[in-house]
Amino acid sequence: MLHSNAILASLSTSDTAALRPHLKATHLPQNTVLYETGDTIKAVYFPMSAVVSLVVSLASGEMTEAAMVGRDGAVGLASALDGKIAMCRAVVQLGGDAMVCDPVAFRGTALQSESLISTVMRHEQTLLAQAQQSTACMANHEIDARLCRWLLRARDLSESDNLPFTQEFLAEMLGVQRTSVTTVARTLQEAGMVKYARGKIEILNVDGLREGACECYETIKQQYGQLLGRPHQ
Ligand SMILES: [Zn+2]
Known part of the structure; x- marks a missing residue:
């Protein structure tokens, strides 16, 4: 079960036993x-099938997603080390399963393990890189390329072609007007890439979405690949 989250799966035998x-x-x-x-x-949180958005909100009430975290990452990992507040x-x-760990216990375990600390730091660097990529x-x-990228990452993390997203939610995540999302979603639907009906998006043509997505999709995918591909100590 632990292998359903790539961070947990990447840990050494001793780190896994301790956690x-x-x-x-x-x-x-x-x-x-x-x-x-x-x-x-x-x-x-170590998501397995759940997908979590890290969102920045402004005083005006507008919200924008800085990063999307799922089975290839963790939520609250570095903050657990020093009890810092959420930024x-x-x-x-996307609702789903996750493994959850008490932050005090996680900190205690991490302070005993150089390899676990190293995993936490590499994960934070990857998360920061994702947030920087989102800004760029x-x-x-x-918007159309960004929506393609966003749908592909949500699909990768949830391992599902059916994504229950309303247009209001998509507009919020992408930081654009709802009318813009409506227009782009209609274009994607007419091109046969997705089917959109009452708050649900079904992905019909993954290759088409990949062609339409901006480079950020592959860049973030590679960054997570590097995070998880490095051998642990
Ligand atoms: Zn992009």
């Missing part, structure tokens, strides 16, 4: 807020 007593399986329903900006991190909002965008993407890439 195992502190891990328990949980289900994260869609739209659950795991923490708000400024909250103290109370749990570390953004974490919300479950938003400033430079067209």
Whole structure:
């Protein structure tokens, strides 16, 4: 079961043995807020089928996704080490299963293990790289390419072609007007890439989405590949 999350699967035998007593399986329903900006991190999540958005919100109420975390990552990992507050909002965008760990127990285990600390640091670097890529993407890439990229990553992490997203939610994640999402979604549907009906998107043509997506999709995929591909100590 631990292998359903790539971070847990990448740990050494001794790190896995040390963490195992502190891990328990949980289900994260869609739209659950795991923490708000400024909250103290109370749990570390290792998503298996759940997908979590790290979201930055502005005083005006506008929200934009900085990173999407799923089975290739973890939520609240580095913050657990020093009890720091959450720097953004974490919300479950696709309900599913996750392993959850008490942050105090995680910190205690990590402080005994150089290899676990190393995993945490590499994960944070990858997360930061994803957030930086999102910023560059938003400033430079067209909405249609960004939506293709976003749907592909959601599909990869959930391992499902059926994504229960409303257009309001997609607009929020991409930081654009809802009318823009409506227009782009219609174009993708007319091209036979997706089927959109009442808050649900079905992906019909993955290759077509890959062709339409901006480079950020592959860049982030490669960064996570490097994170998980490096041999542990
Ligand atoms: Zn992009």
